[in-house]
Amino acid sequence: MDFTMIDSRATKCVFLIMMILSCPVMLGWADNWEDIQKESARIKSVSAHFSQEKHMQILTKPLVSKGRFYFQAPDSIRWEYTSPVKSVLLMHKGNIKRYTMDNKGIVEESGGTVEAMQIVLQEISLWSKGQFTGNKHFSATIKGTKGPQIILTPKEKGLSAMISRIVINLSADRPGVMKSVKIVENEGNYTLFEFIDVQINENISETFFREVE
């Protein structure tokens, strides 16, 4: 099982998901792309708790993971799982590292994900400016006004074989906050991310995106 060989489509999917999740407030609270871009411009940093529910036909109840994530413009991310598997993904100035807790403690994973991440980092800088339209990987539509829903549909055949759609729900009562993201692989199989305690534009030390501890 060579993890350095993990399907580039799968790797890209994972990191595109990271990219979407790194923008929980960038989407702003608006019902058109122009306003979204305007709202996005004021976001410098984000931190939040998240829960991840994996729903699959093989499971009768979802597999729940929990953690925290941090974003700092333009493209620094710390995506940290606290349960059931302890894991930290760090992205900062083009460097990508992933750590997991194993029987020897926190160890850096060795994998061939960097190439895919370079593409994703370019996308992050676009998305952080609220530039959803004209995206290479997804076509985007907005539904509703207060607490709108953004639906992303993969453009590429390779991606659409892995993800059928992504549904982003924005908070109805807190402008500028993303409530949840649902990534649908196929009927009955989806991942639901929900965010709580979202903090915007707080000062986050740069070392937090460079070092695991």
Next chain:
Amino acid sequence: MKAFMLFGHRFLILMATVLLISCSSLSVIRHTDPAAAADAIQRCRRPFLDIPYRVVHSIEAALPGGKTGTVVGVTVFDPAAGTIHSVIMTIEGFVLFDARHDKGELRVDRAAAPFDGGHFAAHIMEDVRLIFLAPQGRLADAGLLENGSSICRYYENQDRIVDVVVHQDDTWEIETYRASHERLRKIRAFSVHDRIPGILELTGFESSNYSLRLKLISAEPVTAQEPGVRSQDSE
């Protein structure tokens, strides 16, 4: 001539060393009395649950060249029907592998690289079967090891030998060998509670060594009617 004979001796020693390294010797089974053999056979059932179960593990993989990675595995198995449904996903929940083994047939519903190569899916499912389902082969011998652990030896198809060893503290090991005694797999189970191990370690010794460390996240019995347990015919 003397030099040739010296070379010949060295060659023989080298070949013997290579053979010793590649072929492990099977454990010696002690036979004390018939009751002990019957007891060993009973104890050798302990690693294999009797009813359908769903287990979720984190899986740490250590690969040749020092490469490592962690994924999450969900397995549903039905010992009576001999069915296995296995899903492997990233920590972020992205499914990389989804396959089921049913009545001797393998069906792969999703296999992203590296799970899509050659017989990779079949090898993964074989490892999963080895961990969760009792050996299908003929019970050839049973007894005790020198240290008092129970051991059962099975001969399976394709010239494979399976040793199931259950220690006195209820931890267990499974080892498989070719008929030539070349070791293929070793599985060790630790932190066993109610017959369910908290940690499983699998080491593969074939073309290149690899190891998987499975840490239990959850285990629950399932009904035979639940998705993942049913055979393909009933779905």
